Amino acid sequence: xxxxxxxxxxxxxxxxxxxxxxxxxxxxxxxxxxxxxxxxxxxxxxxxxxxxxxxxxxxxxxxxxxxxxxxxxxxxxxxxxxxxxxxxxxxxxxxxxxxxxxxxxxxxxxxxxxxxxxxxxxxxxxxxxxxxxxxxxxxxxxxxxxxxxxxxxxxxxxxxxxxxxxxxxxxxxxxxxxxxxxxxxxxxxxxxxxxxxxxxxxxxxxxxxxxxxxxxxxxx
Ligand SMILES: Cc1cc2nc3c(=O)[nH]c(=O)nc-3n(C[C@H](O)[C@H](O)[C@H](O)COP(=O)(O)O)c2cc1C
Numbered sequence: 502x503x504x505x506x507x508x509x510x511x512x513x514x515x516x517x518x519x520x521x522x523x524x525x526x527x528x529x530x531x532x533x534x535x536x537x538x539x540x541x542x543x544x545x546x547x548x549x550x551x552x553x554x555x556x557x558x559x560x561x562x563x564x565x566x567x568x569x570x571x572x573x574x575x576x577x578x579x580x581x582x583x584x585x586x587x588x589x590x591x592x593x594x595x596x597x598x599x600x601x602x603x604x605x606x607x608x609x610x611x612x613x614x615x616x617x618x619x620x621x622x623x624x625x626x627x628x629x630x631x632x633x634x635x636x637x638x639x640x641x642x643x644x645x646x647x648x649x650x651x652x653x654x655x656x657x658x659x660x661x662x663x664x665x666x667x668x669x670x671x672x673x674x675x676x677x678x679x680x681x682x683x684x685x686x687x688x689x690x691x692x693x694x695x696x697x698x699x700x701x702x703x704x705x706x707x708x709x710x711x712x713x714x715x716x717x718x719x720x721x
Pocket of ligand 1: 527528531660661662663664
């Protein structure tokens with residue numbers, strides 16, 4: 502399947518992925534091909550976002566999909582600048598030979614995304630209405646996760662990023678968003694260069710307790 506495939510059947514694509522298998526194999530896909538993604542497919546994954554729960558069913562979300570190359574370049578330039586500033590300590594730490602391999606791969610993939618963000622065919626921003634002046638992020642993350650899962654189902658690669666918020670005033674104005682509707686996350690979306698797979702996670706039996714938490718408080 503590719504972005505310019507005229508035979509892509511938007512209505513049926515992704516409808517056959519078992520829900521739990523999709524959940525277990527959704528991970529940050531940060532290496533993307535530059536091929537275009539049909540607007541109808543973006544609409545389909547965003548529609549999945551709109552089925553998320555929200556407090557009082559207020560549905561505070563606003564989605565802004567940016568696809569024009571010059572506009573993506575504007576965003577990518579600021580993202581990279583923010584990434585270099587805020588993630589520099591992690592990049593430095595990853596040089597240590599004792600740095601865990603899985604985390605090093607993660608940092609390098611995040612750097613790759615930052616350096617190639619302008620090539621990601623869709624920059625999907627998730628913004629939302631503030632309530633009494635406060636951003637309702639808890640109302641947006643369920644929608645964000647639904648979009649990520651829908652991308653997995655239809656074969657698109659995506660990841661959740663927030664680094665752009667270092668420049669949120671400038672980027673939000675660029676997107677037509679106001680302080681009443683600030684952006685919360687940027688999901689770079691495209692056809693994956695690699696494959697989906699099971700992400701590294703702590704085993705459920707380390708995380709699940711019955712009746713009372715009996716774990717080690719000093720762990721984190
Ligand atoms: C609130 C939040 C903010 C994140 N911000 C960024 C970001 O700015 N850039 C980035 O590359 N990844 C970002 N991530 C993605 C995480 O790094 C990723 O979910 C984590 O490494 C697990 O990846 P995996 O699912 O591939 O194992 C963010 C994730 C969350 C939940």
